[in-house]
Amino acid sequence: xxxxxxxxxxxxxxxxxxxxxxxxxxxxxxxxxxxxxxxxxxxxxxxxxxxxxxxxxxxxxxxxxxxxxxxxxxxxxxxxxxxxxxxxxxxxxxxxxxxxxxxxxxxxxxxxxxxxxxxxxxxxxxxxxxxxxxxxxxxxxxxxxxxxxxxxxxxxxxxxxxxxxxxxxxxxxxxxxxxxxxxxxxxxxxxxxxxxxxxxxxxxxxxxxxxxxxxxxxxxxxxxxxxxxxxxxxxxxxxxxxxxxxxxxxxxxxxxxxxxxxxxxxxxxxxxxxxxxxxxxxxxxxxxxxxxxxxxxxxxxxxxxxxxxxxxxxxxxxxxxxxxxxxxxxxxxxxxxxxxxxxxxxxxxxxxxxxxxxxxxxxxxxxxxxxxxxxxxxxxxxxxxxxxxxxxxxxxxxxxxxxxxxxxxx
Ligand code: HEM
Ligand SMILES: Nc1nc2c(c(=O)[nH]1)N[C@H]1C(S)=C(S)[C@@H](COP(=O)(O)O)O[C@H]1N2
Ligand SMILES: [Mo]
Numbered sequence: 115x116x117x118x119x120x121x122x123x124x125x126x127x128x129x130x131x132x133x134x135x136x137x138x139x140x141x142x143x144x145x146x147x148x149x150x151x152x153x154x155x156x157x158x159x160x161x162x163x164x165x166x167x168x169x170x171x172x173x174x175x176x177x178x179x180x181x182x183x184x185x186x187x188x189x190x191x192x193x194x195x196x197x198x199x200x201x202x203x204x205x206x207x208x209x210x211x212x213x214x215x216x217x218x219x220x221x222x223x224x225x226x227x228x229x230x231x232x233x234x235x236x237x238x239x240x241x242x243x244x245x246x247x248x249x250x251x252x253x254x255x256x257x258x259x260x261x262x263x264x265x266x267x268x269x270x271x272x273x274x275x276x277x278x279x280x281x282x283x284x285x286x287x288x289x290x291x292x293x294x295x296x297x298x299x300x301x302x303x304x305x306x307x308x309x310x311x312x313x314x315x316x317x318x319x320x321x322x323x324x325x326x327x328x329x330x331x332x333x334x335x336x337x338x339x340x341x342x343x344x345x346x347x348x349x350x351x352x353x354x355x356x357x358x359x360x361x362x363x364x365x366x367x368x369x370x371x372x373x374x375x376x377x378x379x380x381x382x383x384x385x386x387x388x389x390x391x392x393x394x395x396x397x398x399x400x401x402x403x404x405x406x407x408x409x410x411x412x413x414x415x416x417x418x419x420x421x422x423x424x425x426x427x428x429x430x431x432x433x434x435x436x437x438x439x440x441x442x443x444x445x446x447x448x449x450x451x452x453x454x455x456x457x458x459x460x461x462x463x464x465x466x467x468x469x470x471x472x473x474x475x476x477x478x479x480x481x482x483x484x485x486x487x488x489x490x491x492x493x494x495x496x497x498x499x500x501x502x503x504x505x506x507x508x509x510x511x512x513x514x515x516x517x518x519x520x521x522x523x524x
Pocket of ligand 2: 370371372373374379421422423424459460461464466467468495496497508509510511512513514515
């Protein structure tokens, strides 16, 4: 028998007996559901930042019409962002083996020659380039951001956001073309009528079902070693693939995950000392400066709320104690309906040193300028002497080491 070819552009080069419409279709249908959920939860996460409220919240200021769907992020249920973003990150990590297997299953198609037989064929191949490139790009940027802690400082959000739209457009076109084939193949167990089936296959070393089992097993393993970071509490220890919380929070009331430490933020003990620290609150009736002692004379309230980071990790509910944001708004002339607020921290550099909260978040009685957590003073790394905590909001909006609150319509 003559060796058909040694070049990947020849169909004979590809020998795996696993390739065929059925195998590709099963993986494709899993991606169809999974990637749709990823796209929706991703857009939801962007909306949760309230980027249309103030430029300080917006990580992708050039979004233009892509911001058409933005809405006022609600302040309940308290676990809302914990759920949507935990789902986004956990599902993204879990789908990695499925994506890689899907690409492997169609790789002969990427090499076919001539590159384009007609204009239509050329357009189709360009859309496949955007699909494959976009898919790899979105999964890579997502995983790098979660795993490597801002490898691209400041620029991750626009890359991942614009990339998502390009990828999803190509994905929709592909899904529209292939879903009928995929459903037929899975229903009638069609196997090898496709060009994907190797013309001279090697002897099988694993069945197609066995190969799917391996992919599923890989996904399950990734799921089990990731999901704990979104459950928090004792489950965090099972999140072997979650390198975050490298600053050891220790035990006790402040013993939950830390994002950026006080040292990282350049916030010193002198800055936060009672003698030096004042909370500056500005509003309709002017500015008041409150010492910690003065703050403690205001009515104190409690709320059980989680911290849920964009990176996918979250904590179980912590018990926060402090001054309600709406009471602080009332101090500067907003009785009744409080407006938006711009929150600024002592931190002088870094993306998350300030954030804007919407009126609906300020009005929620569970939104606090917290001074205590779980019955103890905030530790330096959790934002001593005072931090924001808002129900259902992404961690980014829970500014630590607060120095200044400016109430008014933003
Ligand atoms: C990240 C997502 C995806 C990527 C990167 C991807 C990539 C590809 C590529 C490059 C091809 C070969 C080009 C062609 O035959 O026209 C292909 C074929 C195919 N895809 Fe996808 N795909 C994805 C998602 C999906 C989804 C969601 C479905 C199901 C609705 C699907 C079902 C199929 C089917 C049925 C084929 C043809 C198989 C055959 O020719 O026998 N794919 N895919
Ligand atoms: N000033 C300031 N506040 C901040 C941040 C920051 O970098 N600087 N990080 C935010 C992010 S991204 C998260 S997830 C939460 C984490 O809070 P924790 O470290 O107390 O768990 O703090 C938020 N508050
Ligand atoms: Mo975060």
